Amino acid sequence: MGRAGAGDGGGKRFRPRLVIATYEALGGTDRTAAAYVAAAFELLHTALVLHDDVIDHDFHRRGVPNVAGHYRERALQRGASPEDAAHRGASAAVIAGDLALSAAHRLIDHSGVEDVLRERLLEVMDEALFASAAGELMDLDMSLHSAAEVDDIVLMERYKTAVYSFECPLQAGALLAGAELRVVDALAEAGRELGVAYQIVDDLLGVFGDEGQTGKTTLGDLREGKRTALIAYAARTSAWADLQHLVGKPDLCEDEAGTARVALEACGARAFAEELVREHAARASALLDHEWVPEAVRTSIRPLVEPMLDRVR
């Protein structure tokens, strides 16, 4: 299914940066505690990405070998058969993911914060993992159906990525800073909206992006038949008759991808998805604009998020 790499596209270690930026903007000064909690979210991401790649039988991520790829390579060098080497690689990645997930918990345990707060932070991380699990299962369920609705896609992307990548890091940073409840909630909700917007941007770039800039092929999502708002919109238009055989075609060539892109533009799917990005980003902005959200939060979070969204604007 592939897990979108906010953190790759959006700059390295994006999630921990959100935790720390939020924490400091809200007046937090215990950089050690913040670093522990921030690192926990990075390791949660690591665990999810590792296991995602195992599920997808991927031995590379963004063109370089992942953990499974490295271990597969080492086994091949030691004379293992290709099948045994792949098994070795995938096994190492499952184990590495388990260790990372466990370490994410331990980092929050070791953050040194008092009991009630630690418990609350662990709940937030749990929520992140559960949402991600739910999103992943929704994604898999949708793959068994021919056509999902735009709303279902957006909900799936929200659960699968937005919650753990945006909502929970912002929420954790705010909780750690001891922010008042309405600020914590506004940041969590803004994070969710930003996360959805980010994910739709990622989907747009997966088809229309500049490979040189994104480092991501613009054939992969089309070949895989990835379920995105873009495709779900197109599937409800008359353009679908021309698109249907191209979306999910494993050996789609560059010419066919060009045809698909033209059709996705002509039927209004691209414009629709871009509008969806603007809507969610605007909702996030409105939440951050509440008078009781400190100005410092706006000035800290926006520079981290806007460049990612601007990629399609």
Added chain:
Amino acid sequence: MGRAGAGDGGGKRFRPRLVIATYEALGGTDRTAAAYVAAAFELLHTALVLHDDVIDHDFHRRGVPNVAGHYRERALQRGASPEDAAHRGASAAVIAGDLALSAAHRLIDHSGVEDVLRERLLEVMDEALFASAAGELMDLDMSLHSAAEVDDIVLMERYKTAVYSFECPLQAGALLAGAELRVVDALAEAGRELGVAYQIVDDLLGVFGDEGQTGKTTLGDLREGKRTALIAYAARTSAWADLQHLVGKPDLCEDEAGTARVALEACGARAFAEELVREHAARASALLDHEWVPEAVRTSIRPLVEPMLDRVR
């Protein structure tokens, strides 16, 4: 590689029963806290078993569908292709394992014990996971070599299974009861010895067992070429010339298995493995017999462990 099902062969929920028996034998009275910690070890086992089955592409465990098998079946019923359904099943099992692993941490968090003890219990669970990961990697590494030594096999089995299944549950029960350090250490070490003994029993039953009693085929381990002390011993004898082509033969028939069993007996491998069981069990007994280990511990632990070991004695 398959993870031996102490808990299947050894009775249901074996690990939590070890935690609680140890705790109560040492005078612990907070049954709620004990239940939380005990359940954490059961969920750790669940997580490891789920991920093991994904690594091994297993959709069944002891003859019944596992999580992956259930989800594969559901997907097939909904019209998925066999390949898509298998993917759906394995994905669900990876996710379920992640949730179980995370829940294991949360259960210890929620056990209500004070900070220092909670931290110590989390360390024990971490140690359990790390040992298991190390054992699994050792197992995979050995599979790339032709012949491992008996000592390496025993060490691998100790890490992979004995630590998390026996050593850590006993240790956790003792810590929770507030036992003095030398009692905690003696129980941990006894658990390790019992775990190794149990694992060798399991390996023996995997070849010589009564399928009606164990519910486990006696062809599986031989077909898989499972690395056990039994096989490692045989590989150092002249009998190996006759055995070599049978161990790891994927389509081994019952007649060939019979030939292998006769050869494993004749070369002394069976007697050697049985002696190894007795040695490790005796070491465990000696540890539990220390005068400063309360009598109640011996009378609680022995009835749980001896029936499992007696299966080959």
